Amino acid sequence: MNETNEITETALHRALIAVFVCFGLNGLVFASWAARIPAAAQDLGIGAAGVGLLLLFSAVGSVMALPLAGSVAQRIGTAGTVRAGGITTSAAS
Secondary structure (H helix, E strand, C coil), X not given: CCHHHCCCHHXXXXXXXXXXXXXXXXXXXXXXXXXXXXXXHHHHCCCHHHHHHHHHHHHHHHHHHHHHHHHHHHHHCHHHHHHHHHHHHHHHC
């Protein structure tokens, strides 16, 4: 194997930790948001049907954006994609 293609144990461990942290933070953010759905619905004055539609369109938007993720990752790299997603999500909050 070529030396440039080898992944050191340290680099592999760092990548594993980075993936764990990203998934953990995403889980915490989603859980925090999900717990606030009833309060947000009350503040917005929408009922169960409105909340259902908002959740449906959120899922549809996610599915529509998934094909773009591959091209974004190819263009700016996987680390850049995670950074850009984090910044975008933070800005949206």
